[in-house]
Amino acid sequence: MATRKEVRARIASVKNVQKITRAMEMVAAARLRRAEQRIEALRPYSGQLRRMTRNVAEAAGAEARNLPVLQDRENVSTVGVLLVTGDRGLAGSFNSQILREGLNLRQAVKAEGAEISYSVVGRRGASTMRFRGEELAAEYVGFTDRPAFADARGIADALIADYVDEKVDRVDLVYNRYVSPLTQLVWRQTLLPIQHAQVFGEGAEEEDQQGAGPDTELAKAHRRALWVYEPDPEELLAELVPEYAQLSVYRALLESTASEHGSRMTAMRNAAENAKEVIGDLTLEMNRVRQAEITQEILEVVGGAEGLG
Amino acid sequence: MHAEVLTPEGKVFEGEVEQLSTRTAVGEIGILANHVPVLARLRPTALRLHMPGGEITRYAQGEGWLQVFANEAMVLVGECLAPDQLDAAQLRERVKDAEKRLGEAEEGTAAHGLARRDKQRAEAFLEVAGAGE
Numbered sequence: 001m002a003t004r005k006e007v008r009a010r011i012a013s014v015k016n017v018q019k020i021t022r023a024m025e026m027v028a029a030a031r032l033r034r035a036e037q038r039i040e041a042l043r044p045y046s047g048q049l050r051r052m053t054r055n056v057a058e059a060a061g062a063e064a065r066n067l068p069v070l071q072d073r074e075n076v077s078t079v080g081v082l083l084v085t086g087d088r089g090l091a092g093s094f095n096s097q098i099l100r101e102g103l104n105l106r107q108a109v110k111a112e113g114a115e116i117s118y119s120v121v122g123r124r125g126a127s128t129m130r131f132r133g134e135e136l137a138a139e140y141v142g143f144t145d146r147p148a149f150a151d152a153r154g155i156a157d158a159l160i161a162d163y164v165d166e167k168v169d170r171v172d173l174v175y176n177r178y179v180s181p182l183t184q185l186v187w188r189q190t191l192l193p194i195q196h197a198q199v200f201g202e203g204a205e206e207e208d209q210q211g212a213g214p215d216t217e218l219a220k221a222h223r224r225a226l227w228v229y230e231p232d233p234e235e236l237l238a239e240l241v242p243e244y245a246q247l248s249v250y251r252a253l254l255e256s257t258a259s260e261h262g263s264r265m266t267a268m269r270n271a272a273e274n275a276k277e278v279i280g281d282l283t284l285e286m287n288r289v290r291q292a293e294i295t296q297e298i299l300e301v302v303g304g305a306e307g308l309g
Numbered sequence: 310m311h312a313e314v315l316t317p318e319g320k321v322f323e324g325e326v327e328q329l330s331t332r333t334a335v336g337e338i339g340i341l342a343n344h345v346p347v348l349a350r351l352r353p354t355a356l357r358l359h360m361p362g363g364e365i366t367r368y369a370q371g372e373g374w375l376q377v378f379a380n381e382a383m384v385l386v387g388e389c390l391a392p393d394q395l396d397a398a399q400l401r402e403r404v405k406d407a408e409k410r411l412g413e414a415e416e417g418t419a420a421h422g423l424a425r426r427d428k429q430r431a432e433a434f435l436e437v438a439g440a441g442e
Contacts, residue, residue, distance in 0.1 A: 048376075150371075161418070163419075235350075
């Protein structure tokens with residue numbers, strides 16, 4: 001049986017672990033709130049972009065919608081897969097479930113008769129994939145705590161360039177979709193070609209934005225006026241559409257960040273709770289050891305007295 | 310005239326301005342009150358907001374979109390940074406990286422076009438950073 005000193009030392013160390021995991025839980029909770037706000041902050045921009053797209057698409061006519069980035073390729077020989085993981089671990093199954101899904105995809109892609117080409121976001125995913133001997137087309141690290149739009153644009157532009165240059169014939173995104181602090185879903189989404197419905201689909205907010213606000217004389221005049229397009233609507237549309245891929249990547253990065261913090265929060269809470277349980281068990285053990293020591297001492301005293309008598 | 314500058318990361322500016330100047334795919338553009346409806350593709354440049362008080366607020370602006378309708382100017386840009394948020398050393402690094410990729414990429418490919426755009430953006434930002442010092 002362990003001595004009292006040993007048990008006391010173990011209790012102290014578990015208490016330390018508990019303190020650390022509680023602190024990490026709180027940090028994760030604060031960062032999760034910030035990540036949720038950043039998802040929220042994206043909404044006005046994407047809403048306005050959708051309205052502009054509708055305006056341009058109407059002016060450009062149906063013909064202009066047949067852009068290469070919107071077309072499904074008939075022969076798919078290489079499928080690019082972007083795995084979105086985090087720079088750090090200690091977040092439950094956050095990173096591993098993405099990598100598992102990514103590696104499982106290889107079978108599905110092989111069945112299509114195509115090769116898979118991995119790109120990875122996040123140090124965790126990149127190092128694990130390299131350790132497994134996987135070749136990576138690109139790795140993007142160092143920003144998953146707080147992804148900026150510029151990070152997303154860089155990734156999306158590189159993927160679009162590979163797609164247009166026909167190095168890949170389709171690109172899928174795999175990331176943790178944020179549902180709630182407790183729930184994150186492994187989500188797979190086709191990034192390229194860009195889905196028609198995503199760009200031209202009737203958004204949920206179908207209200208006419210230009211009708212909103214005070215209906216001034218100028219607004220009335222402008223509704224009849226001709227718009228000036230710089231450059232012409234066809235070219236505008238060709239530049240607008242890739243922006244949806246940038247926004248999709250940005251959204252995936254933001255959701256992944258929120259999921260990471262949520263997942264870490266849950267993992268750390270479980271760890272802290274587990275530590276509490278262990279401390280309870282150890283305290284019981286310590287009482288037992290102490291009782292045994294006392295019993296032993298009494299027995300010795302009684303035994304000694306009997307020996308004298 | 311009412312102006313609003315939005316990025317995917319949030320609102321950068323909203324308020325009254327006398328004039329808004331930027332650069333479209335076609336060339337420099339200045340928007341004053343009562344401008345006709347415009348929808349334009351913006352290129353990286355210094356976005357200048359002329360305030361009613363006479364002072365000019367400058368931002369380094371990436372690629373984006375400008376919409377003018379009924380005295381409402383809406384600027385949607387990927388990046389919009391005040392001069393003091395720019396890091397000149399880092400921008401020079403980015404210009405160099407883009408130049409390297411530009412040299413490696415074959416002309417006419419998307420990779421080549423991307424490197425050229427990255428170079429132009431970093432150079433435009435560098436100009437704003439330099440003028441702010």
